[in-house]
Amino acid sequence: MLPKPPPREGPLGYLLLPPFRVQGTSVAGEATCVQIPELDVCFDMGVCPRAALASKFAIISHGHMDHVGALAYWCSQRNFQGMGPGRIVCDQRLAEPIRKMLGAFEEVEHSATPYEIIPLAPEQEIQIKNNVIMRGFEVEHTCPAMGYSIIEKRSKLKPEYADLPQEKLRELKDRDVEITHVLDVPLVAYLGDTAPGAPLVRNDVRTAHIVISECTFIEPDHKQRAKIGKHLHLDDIVEWLGVLECEHLVLTHLSRRSNIATARKQVEQLAGRERARRVHFLMDHRANRLRYEQQLASAEALERKRLSQHPGTDEHAHQGPAHG
Template sequence: MLTTVTAGPYTVRGVSVGGVYTSLAVPELSVLFDAGISPRSAGGIDTILLSHGHADHVGALPALLGIRALHGKTKPPRVVMPAEIVDDMNAALEALSRLQRWPLAIEAVGMHPGDDIELRGDLRVRAVRTFHPVPSLGYVIVRRIGKLRADLHGKPGHEIAERRRAGEHVMVSEDRLEVAYATDTLVSVLDHSPDLLHARVLIMECTFLDERKTLEAARAGCHVHLDEVIERAAKFQNEHIVMMHLSQLYRPDEVASILDKRVPPELRRRIIPFVPSTSHWPG
């Protein structure tokens, strides 16, 4: 049932069908983007990043919490979400806990656009504004790396070592944008949050691909149309773009050919359609 793709150093595994369900794990970062389904393999992940509160993106969170119990995970997972939905999410889980006669506990972390929190060690998660009819967020995972100061490039190693021993700071920190996630949003998210265009890997919705859904209709539902991606082709600086949340209007086995025909080659070679290897969507 799960689809797996490789995007540079990262694996993206899960399911994403527009309007039905979306859950995408990146095991190398130990994060799960959205919880529209509850794959057993995601039970060990301790950080869940929710884009918004629609059921196809959060509906399986209670089941996922139950799977964690089967994995022996006793500490509640950290569930990051738009700050506006924290109270409702906690209330929903309290009601479901009464039905289940078992606590469905989470560490709810509400974020606003521009906020960032530590993921672990050298990794942070930054929230960006997305554009949907309900409170929503995208996320950028940022890695802090240490680099030799530019003015020391070319200096002998023994000189750099001596400076370090003398207490001089020979390294500088730099933020590297690793993975960005944006779904259920107008394409204007790319204009308002250009970091998305510079992440090594961009996981981005593109719900509609051709004339089977008009650009106007896509915008009315606050979703991205391929026409809008093509218009911005020169702006994408990503190494890889995982295109997900595709509509059931398209068979999985026709998506690649549509992209081949419509997308400029320089952009197309970086797009990885997140579709199963069959002619049918899962479920």
């Protein structure tokens, strides 16, 4: 008998949660890397899929190998591909060790890769895009760890001016009257490895549009293991769902031994159908592919409807007789 070829690497997890895509890979203890291309961020860099290179920021939750293993490679590849220095955001307690790690690669490689480290103190914020900031907050794990919330600073008309006509508003603006105020709109919250606790019910987490969180254990007899490893168990997630306002909860970091189909069923049983509909598992390729196919089908149906109501607006439509 000939030896078998090596097993094929699985595809990246992919969820289209408009207006964002959440993509990457995440298995507890092996590797986690969760990218949101629209926000230029990649949460954790345990492994570096090619797609992750395009993100300007690597946001590190904590220093365990499954979350930082590919950080040096990410910096180096970005540089090699001419994409500019990677920016690494991390808990301030992790900044020096990461600097030392990347510094060691300089000696190993006999060349220096440019990078930037942005250490965050708890509750400190940095700007990641126009009108979009990211805030770090401390979470509880077996080592220094941070969660993150991404918040859009949306400028809104003050309610007292809401009914005024445009020219009146312009006049007020010309007189330097402050007619708008800034509204915080929490877009995404990311919880890397964490024990349950107060950070899960922070306002900027509870009200985020998308919450991405670890859920390492699902079996009833693994609750003690979750407790010791300071991880979330599916029972914690179900309880949390009661107060989460998010439209989507993306679960990551399931252990390799856990069966995703079982996990999905358990969520439905424990949280009820309605709440379970908001829950996705990043690595549930089958369910996520079906979901995406449905999204594609309804987008196509919508486009067909638009074209039938406004014929001739298709930019690709041919003028004159169709090609034979």
